[in-house]
Amino acid sequence: MTKLYSREPFGRFALKSAAMSSIATLALTMAASAVLAQSVPALPDVEGPVSADETDMQHPSRRGPTLGQETPQEWPAYGEPAFHDYVEDEFFISGQANGEPYTTRIVFRRPADIDDFSGYASIETLHPAQSAQMWMATRIGGMMNGHAYIEVVNTPGLVGSLQAYNAERYADLAIEGAVTEEGQADPAQNEIIAQVAYLMQTASPLGAEWNVEHMVISGASATSRTAMNFMEQENGNSAYRMDDGSSLIDAMYVWDTNGPSQDALDTIYDVPVIILATQTEWDDGTRTFPADSEDYRLYQVAGMPHLESREMYEAGWNECTLPIDNFMFNAMVFMGMDYMYNWLTEGQGPPMADRIEFEGDAENATIVLDEHGNAAGGMRSPQVDVAWETFSTPNEGNFVCGLMGTAIALPDDQIAQMYPTTADYAEQLVAQTNRLIDEGWFPAEYIFEIGKEIERFASRDSTAN
Known part of the structure; x- marks a missing residue:
């Protein structure tokens, strides 16, 4: 099996005329008033x-x-x-x-x-x-x-x-x-x-x-x-x-939102901004989003729900009628934090990710799906790149379920063709995880989640999602 990527845990104009001079003086006075x-x-x-x-x-x-x-x-x-x-x-x-x-x-x-x-x-x-x-x-x-x-x-x-x-x-x-x-x-x-x-x-x-x-x-x-x-x-x-x-x-990093409007970004924000939007956010009919810029990044994570369930279920999750998703939620949220830390300490903006693909710009335009039924484009994760499940939102049931996601396993014959054995799945998952880490799209701190995902794949016939 390919060895998982690892890293050390701690890393770390000139005014030429009197008229222009007068304008400049006025501008400086106004600026000083604003500061006061x-x-x-x-x-x-x-x-x-x-x-x-x-x-x-x-x-x-x-x-x-x-x-x-x-x-x-x-x-x-x-x-x-x-x-x-x-x-x-x-x-x-x-x-x-x-x-x-x-x-x-x-x-x-x-x-x-x-x-x-x-x-x-x-x-x-x-x-x-x-x-x-x-x-x-x-x-x-x-x-x-x-x-x-x-x-x-x-x-x-x-x-x-x-x-x-x-x-x-x-x-x-x-x-x-x-x-x-x-x-x-x-x-x-x-x-x-x-x-x-x-x-x-x-x-x-x-x-x-x-x-x-x-x-x-x-x-x-x-x-x-x-x-x-x-x-x-x-x-x-x-x-x-x-x-x-x-x-x-010094900066803002928020998630579970589509973030500020383009106007707010253009006129108010003067610090780096990272927005991490889950599928719940861009599944609400919104199809136009601010463009990435020198001080702004939007990451739309394919398959990611509004609420985390891999580690901690919400109150009322057991009332959801569809299987719970088990998405690598925390790893992707930390990815945004790691981007921001490096942005502030190294002064270089993080990579710009592809946006989720839609059939058009109209409100409620259909999301383009990949060959496994997952949203195409956006920020990818090992789970959607080496998929044995289709991730979607929302789940069904109470209010909390509407914020959670679901994951439906692909047909058995399709899984068997893609991954004849658990070892085959593990080899593909580890290799893709290493590629994502090397390219800066998955945090090495969360490689432990890959082992858990292999275990989940191996026990899929006997354990509910």
Whole structure:
């Protein structure tokens, strides 16, 4: 069998006339006024790290059987922070947002040893499902590379989720300046994000050596919209600057979304942006997307559903009427993070991927399918390139099922012709995985998923998907 690719886990005009001079002076004056309208965020007060034990549990920020209210579903040992010598520090922070006081919590997930810290941090808000989505999806690859994760609670509803989990521990948390009327923008949300981003770049509560060098705002689904709101709204990122005048946020990477509009990209964003769109997103009838540019990449992942199921099923998944997909979800999300890290540290944009192929540009135009029934084009994965299943979305059943995917095995005779034995399948899968890694389309950190996929293929006759 071909040996799997491996790599080390840590890597890392001239004005010539008086008239033109006058115009330039006016422009500079206007620019200076714009800068004066921006401000350095306030630094919140910090308490912590706040200790926790079995009698005073810290909210785990994981989706569990009931979206976090009961004991969270266990992860495999290699997915746990302790396996990678990682620490999950919880802090309570206090300040003013929208003119009123707030006290909330942040979690800083980071290597125990400062020498292992890459300087890169993903900042995200707690998802309504009581989960830190980017942390959960990319943690294995992220921890292998020494990246940090910052989780922010910035709405009263999320404060309520913490208090439902541990009323005594989180009793003093409150966001008094929040706007809760439906359809109204809440200025407090963005102010809290800005203050946390500034804190963790300039005055980390763990000490200056833990100040973040590359701050990337992240999110998935609902929190991808929170991140885009922060980047696009008047009281968001554009309202703030670092002390040296640079952008508060260095980049944005979000997924489970089709991302910003072309107009927003052209007029608002001034930092690198990566969007990872699953098949659920571009299966909604949208057929036109912003073009890749110097500071923007869109990756549409063929076969990938909105919700992950390979590692952690959602509450209610057992009510889905079609087989669950088992897509290599987390590997593809981490791929986007790896692209962004290299973009920020090396200054060279990641590769541009083909877009998903449609029969035309009309709304609801049919998706072109490959010979195995999977979407043609887009970002590929080992599972769709060496396929024994057809991946599609949505699944059927309840609301959660509508966000999940399904995978239907190809006919037995077709599988037997393509892969006479498990060894034949394994050889093809490993070879294609190596090619994808060499070409920069699959993260080497997730080669363990290939072994699991071979096992799944071998047991397909006796085990449901």
